[in-house]
Amino acid sequence: MTQATIDTGMLPAAADPAPPADGKSIGEVILDVQNISLRFGGVNALTDISFNVREHEVRAIIGPNGAGKSSMLNCINGVYQPQDGTISFRGKTFKHMNSRQVAEMGIARTFQNLALFKGMSVIDNIMTGRNLHIKSNLFLQALRIGPAQREEEANRAFVENIVDFLEIQAYRKTPVGQLPYGLQKRVDLGRALAMEPQVLLLDEPMAGMNLEEKQDMCRFILDVNSEFGTTIVLIEHDMSVVMDISDRVVVLDYGKKIGDGTPQEVRNNEEVISAYLGTSH
């Protein structure tokens, strides 16, 4: 049997800083996933998965349906508690985390099946992403007095920056439910950005989009990465998108890691090819 997996997960971070072609500086390991296993009853959703994410890079997790991609994201995000393994963020290791702790540490995410407030306006939806930055109490906020008003103004200004960045000025006051799907995805991204995350987890940001919407979304992801220096971990089905925008790719199949490396390395990995295309025996 040929083992073509390129396992950079085990290498010390400083060994290969691997500057990519466009000259952006990829830093140290920021997020390190070690030997994660997740079981639902008798189903092994994830088995002994290890990989890392370096600061400022775009890291993709790919794999066929049911490979465990979303489960992996949910583990990082604190939605699921893996039975085995550890996750380190900026050198601090955690066995169990809840979603709020993860959010407070600076990890934001978007959802595959949009989880927006359909009846609320675009601005209000993105404002909900500022939740952790609002410190004044409910009473002051309800009356909009003193620090609450200043805080609201500062947060609103931040949200306006995001609106400008994502080019959704024309929809500020539109209820999200009335927007086309591609725009809703953009609002979802906006809400995650409102948290000022250090790491952004994107769960199939391109799913269900047409070509033009995909191109727009790719541009926004790359812009977020280069303008804000945000580290990005994304799950994606569309291979051409992944190959174009990510720095490194992890490949999962049936809950196991079968490949890890640059897009080019992964593309030539035989196990990956057989997982995607099937093999003749």
Add this chain to the structure above:
Amino acid sequence: MQTTFPRLLLKHALERPRATAMREKEFGIWQALHWADLGQLVEHIACGLHQAGLRRDDHMVVVGSNRPRLYATMLAIQAIGAVPIPLYQDAAAAECVFPINNADVKFAFAEDQEQVDKMLEAREQCPLLAHIYFDDPRGLRDYDEAGLASIDELIAAGTAFAAQHPDFFRQQVEQAKPDDVAAMFFTSGTTGNPKGVVHTHNSLLDRARAGADFDKLTEHEEVLAYLPPAWIGQNIFSYAQWLACGYVVNCPESSATVTIDLKEVGPTYYFAPPRVFEGLLTSVMIRMEDAGALKRKLFHAFMALARRVGPDRMDGKSLGLMDRLMYSLGDWMIYGPLRNNLGLSRVRVAYTAGEAIGPDLFQFYRSIGINLKQLYGSTETAVFVCLQPDNAARADTVGLPISGVEIKVADNGEILVKSPGLLKEYFKNPEATAEVLTKDGWYHTSDAGFIDAHGHLKIIDRVKDVGRIKGGANDGAMFAPKYVENKLKFFPYIKEVVAYGDGREKVCVMINIDMDAVGNWAERRNLAYAGYTDLAQKPEVYVLIKDCIEKVNADLAADELLAGSQISRFLVLHKELDADDGELTRTNKVRRGFIADKYLPLVDGLYAGKTEQFIETVVKFEDGRTGSVSATLTIEDTKTFAPVKAAA
């Protein structure tokens, strides 16, 4: 009193330093730029450009949408005696190459990454283009092209220069004379290379002021700048008249927010081509059809009243007491809220031009109390030739010659104009200049028309397009394609029409349906369709369009002169005509000859009497890639009518 643009800027900055010159919506808030601040900004950019090597009589390209810094850059270029060339922001890189090389352009201002990319692409064929300055740095961080710099860097350099040479800017402004060249506009030529229309400070400002006097514009007007700055109309409304009157120009947030910004700004002086007014009306009508029964009933009842008495009211005629009362009620319940919803509640003067406007459309706006008027002019005449007075606006004329203008109709029906606003010349093109600007001082507009009984100018078509039917029943009859096309385009279901008939025995047309209107019409009839191509070929749609054509035929039959132009056959095109495919000009006029060549099998099919025709065409996407669309199109005959002879 003759003056120049930069002198007007200094005058406003001195006399009304804290008055608002421009507003731009940024991060959701309208930010005002005062005349004094604008003056300083212009000084710094001008000094920066001088330091970078831009000299008197050089040319500099500006390309981008309406932004304060774009206009400030134009002023700065003029301040040091150079000539700005605004280019269309949606033009492809290849289209920018000719103007840049033609005028030996070394400097360019580009709004954002998209425009920078375009300039960089054009630069491969324009070796002289050395300096490109951008306004919005987004996405440009990793660019390390030679000569590419942010306008902020230019301003910083200029600020330092201005501090060392405090009198430089003022001296430069003083040196410019009113007869110096102020700007150059490239016209979207239908054939051959575009021509650079050269205007002086005086020609632009004289017309700007004549127009302002005609409508009594003041410094209190509010204008929304949303059309391309490269188009002379936008330049007159948001640059020449802005400086002449000192009113406020508002720059929308983005092209997608124009309708929202329109409502927020509430302009008092407004210009839009007919298609914008048509789009607004269509959106109102579509929403009204979906409204509740009571609202719909009220709307239709009061609109009927408005149609009956509104135009007279606008023309200042006296109305009966009952009509006056009912109109006031309608104004309170329907017309007022409607004007407000359209963003036109504060409009004092609104103009439309560029294309003929449908009588129904035109009267709709006048009947709900919007002072919509028409004007006649072109790039070569600095826009203002004829304007309609407030109480004499008609859908089928373009108004009276305004002060300074003389008009004459040549023997071949061509309109000739004499005015202080005429172009100085076509840049480096004396032959073309001699063709349109004859020694006796008349400018040949190449528009065919006549002056009606009330002294108003009426335009029929381009002189070269007016043709003759050859052979068949109507041999020798006059054929005015645009006249026929416009009559069809007045129907909301029809977006574009291309008519053929010159030198042929009958008139045939190719039609683009209006996707919004026909789509909505189809939905209300539960007619399923997959997209434009599918919808366009539905038999039901053919019946709908055929009905429109036969109404036009009946109308044409009543016109003795043009009865021979009735339409015999038609087809609905499988794709929308697009400027990117070269089928429309950048100002969205159909390029009849080009389309005839491109769709030759269709034209042949129309005249060969076929009932269907296969066609395959290449389409260009916005990112420059190409694909192809093919379809088999149905061709149908239409009923024509015997000419209605005037009673002897």
